[in-house]
Amino acid sequence: MTPELEEALRAAGLDPQAVENLVQTALAEDGEVDVTSEPIFAPQDTSTGDFTAREAGTVAGVPVASVVFELLGITYETKVADGERVVPGQILISVGGPTRAVLRAERTALNLLTHLSGIATAARRWTDAMEGTTAKVRDTRKTLPGLRALQKYAVHCGGGVNHRMGLHDSALIKDNHIAAAGSITKAYEAIRVVYPSLHVQVECDTLGQVEEALTAGARSILLDNMTDAEMSEAVRLVAGRAELEASGGLTLDRARDVAVTGVDYLAVGALTHSARVFDIGLDFS
Template sequence: MDETVDRQWVGDLVRATIEEDLAGGVDVTTTATVDPDQVSVAELVARADGVVAGLEIAELVLRQVAAPDELEIEHAVRDGAAVRAGDLLLSARGKTRQLLTAERTTLNLLCHLSGVATLTRRWVEAVEGTGAVVRDTRKTMPLLRSLEKYAVRCGGGKNHRMALSDAALIKDNHVVAAGGVAEAFRLVRKAFPDISIEVEVDSIEDALIAVESGAELILLDNMDVPLLREAVEKVAGRARLEASGGLTLEQARAVAETGVDFLAVGALTHSAPVLDIGLDLREV
């Protein structure tokens, strides 16, 4: 994890997920079948090709369940690494009961975050060389935004705003409420003179109104490739442009080649399939 992720918050999240799994009790199956003194090595192994994200989170889960002096962890790779099926990611030596109790929570977080990183890498590779940047959105799982956006960065993507207070994004409903693109922009600029403002439009006409109002970043919503190309030509560098809405991986390069600066892809976080990772236990 980097400095943008609040480690105290992550620690609280890890504790909550473990408590959810134990529900105030014990792991009855593990307690019944495993001797309390048994020691094993748990290996986190990729079952499919992809990009890893969340290994430090996995370590935090393991350390939360295990006694501090009864656990040894070795990282075979780091977050952001491209891995192949069969690759060892991390190994942990400790009491077997603790390793098994932590297994599902560890994999839930690691597989999900690695899935986000893997999908992001595919989008980044699809637009490589065009100059366009792949960005995420706020379409994240509740309370997991910080980690999911971290996973996007592990995959080579960039982050859009983290929270509603970071920057203004004037969307269609704001335009309706304010009475037009220009008026919505004027009101936001008056209320927050120093904030970055992005304006969402669904027509070339509104894009030009946004530019004339002073917008430096315009989100082109649900425009096909010819319309995106026209928008790029008519805005003519006076503002940065972001394509969004209905984008697919198959059309990503064609969209990027229109000359837009960004592709905003909600699917990076709301539709990423997990990366299959398993925990293999071996005795020592």
């Protein structure tokens, strides 16, 4: 990997070695021999082509796909940057090199580009729907194993905000924690004894729980499956003493209604677990 590409990945908040390992794993899944291309093309045959958007949306994963090309000895020129809005027919990346290598790279690069761009496009739709409000769309831990860093990066490319990366960097007291501990207060106090300065969020199903969480000292509250009216009341009750995040089956057509209640974030697991792939194709010149 070139130093320039390593720097681009770091600038995106990604670990270059982790991305390279992921790409190597993806390439290995195809096996050592391409039984279609190798009988058709000689080692010296070359081809050029363009990775082209076939719909409108937001791009993510260009530097990730570039790792595929570098590992396979393919020259490439990026035409767009992650986070850009693109239109149908717009070229994202132009490539050239041995035909066998380009064809081996095609699906792995597309798998990464279409998936991450699909997430970025979904996040952008939510961001656009809430334009003019102070609320932001935020992701969750509902990610594919091994792809969390990339999926969360794609959310960011679409204008979304990242929640905690894992169980290690922020605490979230959920219903099962509360049930097993006996109360919100007991669960919150137990965490504070061990981690006095850690960011702690408390999931609340009722306004009564919101009041208990505030009394316990919580400064971040998740409003789970509440109506718009209940969320508006929670905003009034909290009065700026804690950040509020709406959660629970939120849909894009409700995004603006939820945002105008005054909550700070909308938690949307579907950004990563259900995003439709973005349509991109490789067309040979």
